Amino acid sequence: MTLDHVTDFAPATGAFADDLRARLPAATFRDIEARYLEEPRGRWAGADGLLLAPETVQEVSVIVTAAAAARVPIIPYGGGTGLVGGQVAGDLATPIILSLERMTKVRRADATENALTVEAGVILQHVQEAAEAVDRLFPLTIAAQGSARIGGILSTNAGGVNVLRYGNARDLCLGLEAVMPDGSILNGLSPLRKNNTGYDLRHLLIGAEGTLGIITAATLKLLPRPAHTGAAMMAVRDPAAALNLLNMARDRIGEGVSAFELIGKTGLEFLAETMPEVRLPLGTPDWSVLIDLGLSVNGDPAAALEDLFAAASEAGLVADGVIAQSEQQRRDFWQVRESIPEGNRRIGSVSSHDISVPTAAIPDFIAEGPGVVAKIGDFRINCFGHVGDGNLHYNVFPMPGRTRDDHDDQRGAVKTAVHDLVHAHGGSVSAEHGVGRLKVGDLERYVDPTKLAAMRAIKAGLDPAGIMNPGAVLRRGT
Amino acid sequence: MTLDHVTDFAPATGAFADDLRARLPAATFRDIEARYLEEPRGRWAGADGLLLAPETVQEVSVIVTAAAAARVPIIPYGGGTGLVGGQVAGDLATPIILSLERMTKVRRADATENALTVEAGVILQHVQEAAEAVDRLFPLTIAAQGSARIGGILSTNAGGVNVLRYGNARDLCLGLEAVMPDGSILNGLSPLRKNNTGYDLRHLLIGAEGTLGIITAATLKLLPRPAHTGAAMMAVRDPAAALNLLNMARDRIGEGVSAFELIGKTGLEFLAETMPEVRLPLGTPDWSVLIDLGLSVNGDPAAALEDLFAAASEAGLVADGVIAQSEQQRRDFWQVRESIPEGNRRIGSVSSHDISVPTAAIPDFIAEGPGVVAKIGDFRINCFGHVGDGNLHYNVFPMPGRTRDDHDDQRGAVKTAVHDLVHAHGGSVSAEHGVGRLKVGDLERYVDPTKLAAMRAIKAGLDPAGIMNPGAVLRRGT
Structure with missing residues (x-):
């Protein structure tokens, strides 16, 4: 046809x-x-x-x-x-x-x-x-x-x-x-x-x-409308631990988990470098998550997050964590997450990707990505995003001292390499856009x-x- | 084409x-x-x-x-x-x-x-x-x-x-x-x-x-999988009160409300007549609801239902209620709801309808239905179903002493009258099937x-x- x-x-x-x-x-x-x-x-x-x-x-x-x-x-x-x-x-x-x-x-x-x-x-x-x-x-x-x-x-x-x-x-x-x-x-x-x-x-x-x-x-x-909101940031061992923590959160808190965002170290380092005014409550751990709750009239988000942190600590999933004690503190946590795209812009990405993979494939995908990209050149990778949906923002940056323009001729190859890896893991090359x-x-x-x-x-x-x-x-x- | x-x-x-x-x-x-x-x-x-x-x-x-x-x-x-x-x-x-x-x-x-x-x-x-x-x-x-x-x-x-x-x-x-x-x-x-x-x-x-x-x-x-389940039956003033109770339940209990079933008096009377072994915890109120909860690890369904009942009583929505104190009692409540179709079969419907209407239109639809059907003949109506979805089972029965066969020539007219009323309220003539x-x-x-x-x-x-x-x-x- x-x-x-x-x-x-x-x-x-x-x-x-x-x-x-x-x-x-x-x-x-x-x-x-x-x-x-x-x-x-x-x-x-x-x-x-x-x-x-x-x-x-x-x-x-x-x-x-x-x-x-x-x-x-x-x-x-x-x-x-x-x-x-x-x-x-x-x-x-x-x-x-x-x-x-x-x-x-x-x-x-x-x-x-x-x-x-x-x-x-x-x-x-x-x-x-x-x-x-x-x-x-x-x-x-x-x-x-x-x-x-x-x-x-x-x-x-x-x-x-x-x-x-x-x-x-x-x-x-x-x-x-x-x-x-x-x-x-x-x-x-x-x-x-x-x-x-x-x-x-x-x-x-x-x-x-x-x-x-x-x-x-x-x-x-x-x-x-949720009557009570709350948030926590927790440092996790690795992306697999983030997935386990998410499943634990949903088992313990049910549908009250409104958002669960994975944040990689590179994104926090970019913030420290380009937007030092953004406070990083946990410093720059390799991997951390932002958990947001919205509970109904009888819910208590801070108590639910403390319970989750205790259970996750005992299971060895989390190393460190901080629970918002006020709405202002919750907004501060979100400011970290929401500033990451601006930090990225200030560094200047070679290539950015709106992709998703099956959630169970996230650890392997994250582990394999750097090797695939390194075959093309020397880059830094900032991986973050909506881990519960398998939807990652996977952005490739020049090394310190170089700019995105230095890599103009490699952009297509980087994009194809990332998309091919996504595809190999059963993912999508257009998750959201x-x-x-x-x-x-x-x-x-x-x-x-x-x-x-x-x-x-x-x-x-x-x-x-x-x-x-x-x-x-x-x-x-x- | x-x-x-x-x-x-x-x-x-x-x-x-x-x-x-x-x-x-x-x-x-x-x-x-x-x-x-x-x-x-x-x-x-x-x-x-x-x-x-x-x-x-x-x-x-x-x-x-x-x-x-x-x-x-x-x-x-x-x-x-x-x-x-x-x-x-x-x-x-x-x-x-x-x-x-x-x-x-x-x-x-x-x-x-x-x-x-x-x-x-x-x-x-x-x-x-x-x-x-x-x-x-x-x-x-x-x-x-x-x-x-x-x-x-x-x-x-x-x-x-x-x-x-x-x-x-x-x-x-x-x-x-x-x-x-x-x-x-x-x-x-x-x-x-x-x-x-x-x-x-x-x-x-x-x-x-x-x-x-x-x-x-x-x-x-x-x-x-919800860690804790619970159920209650509550007698409500009318279908509008049932809708308000549902919204109140979702505000107070969030997504933990797994099912919310409206039950009309006729269905309970049919059970009393044809299946007396089914115990009716509230007798045969004009309108009642079965509320089912599935809560996560830290939830307490009985406490949530007690809280809901207190708030609904104060708001004048419910007249009577009973909260399951055990899984067996929860199953007994569900047996009432699940026996209604069998009760219907034993009475023998003239016409049954798998319909839905916008939830806000449920009270008017239920109020207008008997008048529309009465223009065709004398019938009993059993209306029950998934009120939160606007999905009602709307079944029309012969009066006592008559059978469905007595109304063979009216079946088409009843179906058309009900479907026309559904359509006038912006509803669907095939909700589920x-x-x-x-x-x-x-x-x-x-x-x-x-x-x-x-x-x-x-x-x-x-x-x-x-x-x-x-x-x-x-x-x-x-």
Whole structure:
């Protein structure tokens, strides 16, 4: 099955654009600014585009229906924070850039229902606030939450630090409204917890990165807000001990374990070097973990963490530890973890990788990584991340006195070596960020061919004109 | 988009069957028995079929590849416990009945990974036991767990009493191996928690009821086994109070609330009448709930339930209650709940409904139901079920002295009236059991037309010959 015939796109100019102007409110049309043609890492740049910012799902439908008829490609645009180039196409002549920025209504928040219906343009932080306003929690937390919009978050199935407890974006979505590639409106907003009436289009659209339709609104799952929070940092013997400690924590504390982050020595050394203002409660142990708890009314996080530390000490898993005695101290612990990416930026990585491996494979993967990378050159490795999900940030840095630019010619080899090792351990080369345009080749290299063939058949079936975010996820013409 | 051309199927007889005999081990071929041509409710019966029981995914692939080339339809067969006729087709001349009963290996159980990989033919109870053998919990619990097989459970996205805490079958599945409709093998077994590499075929195959491929193995999520369990029955003022009590329980006890079942007076009266040996701890209150807790090492279920009861009494939500003082007493409480379906059978329902509504709509739905049904005739209603999921068993019975047969001519009208009311409240006419052949018409009546069109496009894209479980979920020729 090929889509060769769909590479002949029409631009969103001339009579096509005039016709849309006649049918949509003037406010839908916005001057294109540079930010719509860029992405955070600067790898792709769009040349041009017709920027449309519809306010209603009906307006989205008008645009997509017209585009499908005229074969005009559409790039859906959320908060613009994606890291894999899903929101920028450089190889299309004047595509429609369809921004959800004006669809920002909170349609319904219901504490009895434990559900929240928001439009796709609502910024994640506002989703969290809307949940809090009805005394509930929307637990998805990512670094870009001040600008990422929920439509983009669902389209890329974003993750973050609380996946261990609450799941990925897809696990927090009960229903979707979307405009399909032919312009028809999918009315799938629903707070139902049990509904076995046909194929699950929600999960197909989530993570499809705008290639199968445009998410315009979502019904999200709300959770009880933990009444008591707590945190501890513990130095562990090695990554295997961190895994055992996590299982021990879940046995003793149940689902109250909200986050469990592994921190390697290199990351702490980078902080000591570049951000000495960040206090390191345990110094720079080889391996440590940050454990975060959120317990209900009758829970006592500090007592639970003391109990865990005692049991883990007796089992020889932990050597040292400190338990937050206040919310301020808990925030200080998190500041360590959250400063690591900034420390990394100040050092300047040669290559960084958004990967995951089966949790049981983490110790072997971490043990084998340095040998694989050393075959290419001398590097430092900073490995940290969400160990309970097997999702590691695996970043490769120059040795002291050298810079990332010194290794420009080795970057590709480092990336391939790390990805090959991930793949050999049954892991994923895109744990959180998605495929976008950056990892189309990785998908072809690492993903099961039967899966790729099925993806192409689904794409051809739902988007026969191939207009939805062409070139993202699947290569054009394949 | 139509599939009209696919209604010309070939039978699995003659040269086609001979060719398979030459290519597959003799043990693959089994004599067809009546049970493969029947289903529990006796609505459908198959006339004939070539029964194949492959032992490996490669053998499944050989069968499907041959069937796709020859246009021979395939009915996948798990434990045969489905309640909507997904496993029996009466309108096909000698289809392949592909039973997974010989694919019963537990391929891998890993407590560190919290994952279990099993073949599709493993019976649910054996899955639970394999989890327990590595000191973990596989929480899916349904009445048919002694005979239902995991492939069928995933294909129908089964639910059960613990969905409130642990989710439906799809939420407990990390990865799938499947044979696609062209015979290719999807190698998607994986314990990864974070993996954003393309469309989520796992969630598409789960709940597709064998119409998009055959699930041959699955990697399942394991959970910590609760160290302490407890239960209480509480009489509540009305269904709205039950919902408030549930939210209060989750605020106070967090994710430790494993089940929360609403029980109406009628169900208890049926038990008193037909099964007097079942002790009713609270008598026959209008509305009561069964709350089940599973807490971790440091939890105390009885204390948590006492605390909840005190708070709920003060808030005026509960009038009476009893907390299990032993595991035996907890089992006695569950015996009440689990005996209700048998009580129903002894009375004999006119019509029973597997429905769900948004939880916040439960009080209105329950209040309006009797009026809607009374327009058709005089009936008794037994409403009970998983209130936290909005999943109610809504069963309509004859008045005392009459039988279900007296109402044969009203059954259709009752079903339509209940389904229409469910639909008006934004509910689902198939909460747990799926569509099968029973609810194809309901799907066409109640499901969003854009969703149906997308389902047909996906079916046509992945199964262009239309051989996979034809007539289930989607009507043939549409």
